[in-house]
Amino acid sequence: MTEWVPEGVDVTAPNAARAYDFALGGFHNFEVDRQFVTEAARIWPEVIELAHVNRAFLGRAVRWLVDAGIRQFLDIGSGIPTLGNVHEVAQDVAPDCRVAYVDLDPVAVAHAQRILRDDPRSVAVRADLRDPASILGHRDVVGLLDLAEPTAVLMVAVLHFIEDDAEPPRIIREISDALVGGSFLAISHGVPALGTLAGQAAVSQMYRRTPTAFRPRPVAQITGWLDGWEPVAPGIVPINGWRPEPDECGAAPVAAVGVVARKQPDGVIRTDYPPPTGQTPY
Ligand SMILES: C[S@@+](CC[C@H](N)C(=O)[O-])C[C@H]1O[C@@H](n2cnc3c(N)ncnc32)[C@H](O)[C@@H]1O
Numbered sequence: 001m002t003e004w005v006p007e008g009v010d011v012t013a014p015n016a017a018r019a020y021d022f023a024l025g026g027f028h029n030f031e032v033d034r035q036f037v038t039e040a041a042r043i044w045p046e047v048i049e050l051a052h053v054n055r056a057f058l059g060r061a062v063r064w065l066v067d068a069g070i071r072q073f074l075d076i077g078s079g080i081p082t083l084g085n086v087h088e089v090a091q092d093v094a095p096d097c098r099v100a101y102v103d104l105d106p107v108a109v110a111h112a113q114r115i116l117r118d119d120p121r122s123v124a125v126r127a128d129l130r131d132p133a134s135i136l137g138h139r140d141v142v143g144l145l146d147l148a149e150p151t152a153v154l155m156v157a158v159l160h161f162i163e164d165d166a167e168p169p170r171i172i173r174e175i176s177d178a179l180v181g182g183s184f185l186a187i188s189h190g191v192p193a194l195g196t197l198a199g200q201a202a203v204s205q206m207y208r209r210t211p212t213a214f215r216p217r218p219v220a221q222i223t224g225w226l227d228g229w230e231p232v233a234p235g236i237v238p239i240n241g242w243r244p245e246p247d248e249c250g251a252a253p254v255a256a257v258g259v260v261a262r263k264q265p266d267g268v269i270r271t272d273y274p275p276p277t278g279q280t281p282y
Helices: 016-023 031-043 047-067 086-093 106-116 132-136 139-144 168-177 194-209 219-226
Strands: 072-076 098-103 122-126 152-156 184-190 229-231 256-263
Touching: 016 031, 016 047, 016 106, 031 047, 031 194, 047 086, 047 152, 047 184, 047 256, 072 086, 086 098, 098 106, 098 139, 106 122, 122 139, 132 139, 132 168, 168 184, 168 219, 184 219, 219 256
Parallel strands: 072 098, 072 152, 098 122, 152 184
Antiparallel strands: 184 256, 229 256
């Protein structure tokens, strides 16, 4: 586990980035984060599986986006670098892919900057999704990505850490306005866990100890944010049902949905995407 603490980091309170890192089996977390995840898993046992399933969704979405022709990614709420980072997945398929990582958490950003120091095609910056202009206008992001070209903006497992009063629909609109037609959004978001609503609610309460809330939302609310975006098949579905690999098919739906959606060039509706494989959409 990490011994190195970037300046100004509070190691006495858990946080979402480090808790997720621990749930995924990573090493950049502190005792307080490990206790937090252990306690959360006691009251909502699916929480660790959910982290792994979410990471797998991210990987499939990135591979699909590269196949769809995308060569630049803005990964917001990117987390602490772990297995299957976006630049690794994307550059494995197309080495010319560029990736700008953005996170609020200084540990996540510091580790990403260390890992990326020899990669001229990737940057990591500290910024807040609640202020999209600070991301879209960030010198390092502007220096790497050309938003006049189609871009994939990834907001994977981050919007459920944004409170309603920070206006997720506004955030998506402001990002959307900065992108050209043919760009994509990939989102995953926690939804009410019908089998264990009480456990999930207790974990949401636990997040009050962290700097960010955890706010699962109904699918209809998340869908409502996608005005002007066309979800590619299979639409907005439980993340483990979004184009699963053959060995991932048949699992019970988890309590998070995912979607990849395309911003339409004016008046054009594209219908020639590759068909989804595996599982029937939920
Ligand atoms: C669960 S992790 C997701 C990491 C990665 N996207 C993935 O899906 O594997 C959520 C990340 O969102 C970050 N985050 C939370 N609120 C944020 C905000 N307002 N702006 C930027 N990042 C934020 C956290 O620091 C954390 O690293």
